[in-house]
Amino acid sequence: MSLILDHVNYTYDTSTSMSHDALRDINLNIKDGEFIGLIGHTGSGKSTLVQTMNGLLKPTGGNIYYDGADINDSDYDRRALRGKVGLVFQYPEHQLFEETVFKDVCFGPKNLGLTEKEINLRSFDALEKVHLEHEYFYQSPFDLSGGQKRRVAIAGVLAMKPKVLILDEPTAGLDPKGRDEILGLISKIHEETNMTVILVSHSMEDVANYVDRIIVMNKGEVFMDGTPKEVFTHPDELEKIGLAVPEVTYIVRELKERGLNVDTTVTTLQEAKETILKALEGR
């Protein structure tokens, strides 16, 4: 089912001199199975927005509906909601605490009150999904490498089998190889399970290859909302708010200006290759 945000506002430190609006009048409809990139500059309200989506932050105005129920109703079971809307925080490896990797992944499903067997099954499955080699399952999570730790932390949320998976900057601090691995994993998980995925990032490059809808945030407001192609046709507006379109988009635009008849709406390397080859053939 879908997640609906209706006129959501959020103000930090209300009623003190330090108060400021983190979110202003956010209206979004997130449908089942969508793969969304949530993009914005540092401080644009991305992280605040995703924390309101699973009830960790209560909006200071507006309502959020999951499956048609208001998640901030006093009798709504927000703990159960967190099993359905899974949120992976920035640098999630900092939340690991158990003696072994496997035990740590079990923490989420255990909190959902499942049977021992189900907990183990889900945890095993989640660790498989993030491609962690079996030899690490019973090691201390603190002995793993940065990329491995991050995958374990993501598995910790996946093991709760959420319907919506939100990842806040899952590639922060990783090298290009680690970044591609994580993004590839997420994209594969989305294909296999048809889970709704929201990928928070400040890099267009990261998300352009994978998502089918981009929401651009600026100063707590939704600045743009559309498919990657729609969003990337406005590079000037994006640059004004400190974001950039993918490198390939710049390249094809440059080529067009120099007289090559290419399609300037391409966003991925593959598409760029095709349109450039086609244009060269047509000459």
Place this chain on the structure above:
Amino acid sequence: MIRDITLGQYYPAKSVIHRMDPRVKIIGTFIYIVSLFIVNNLIGYLLAALFLVFAISLSKVPVKFMLKGMKSIAVLLLFATVFNIFLTPGEIIWSWWKLSISKEGLLTASQMAVRLAFLVIGSSIMTLTTTPNNLTDAIESVLKPLKVIKVPVHEIAMMMSIALRFIPILLEETDKIMKAQLARGADFESGNIFKRAKNMVPILVPLFISAFRRANDLSMAMEARCYRGGDGRTKMKPLKYQKADALAYLVLVAYLAGCILLRIFGQYVI
């Protein structure tokens, strides 16, 4: 949720007290605390209250912030007051069953409650109007004479400033870890005290690990910049007294003198 703790939190504003040399504020707070134990009659307390109101109005910090500090000592205050009222022997003015209230008890209890409250509010004026960095600079400067007897004053001040610097960071970290575990369905609110304590493990382990990691990083960074203690170290912004500070000292001395005089000659005034 966890950010509501105000202990030692700076409230930015532009006021005479904010601009004052931090040494004046430390010594002033010390004088005020001493004065609270000097005064022993009504007029003395009125003078102390007046001085407090004067300082608060000069500081331009909302009174709400001052009173927040009171919350933390509310329980202590309540206990101390209740025990003093009922357990002080003396001229009994009211009794029921095994409980009795004496005149002396009422007097000590109210004196102590007022002293404690003034003490907390008075010192919170200092912490609310002084940045932690300024405060430790001032402590280092005020304690400097102790160097003669080999007290590592600089190191103590450095440790204090590091500790103060890390309070907000660790609070934020706790907030983040708590949210991350809540997102994994953790429950910190239900169950008995043992269960709750056990439920804190998923917060405490990551918190300790991150604190050690930060300490390690910081010591590396300090060493990389050739930090080697206080010997021969100069300051970028040395503390300098201004004219206003001299005036403040004058006011403080006058206030202290007033308190002492009121204690000695108080009985003739009333």
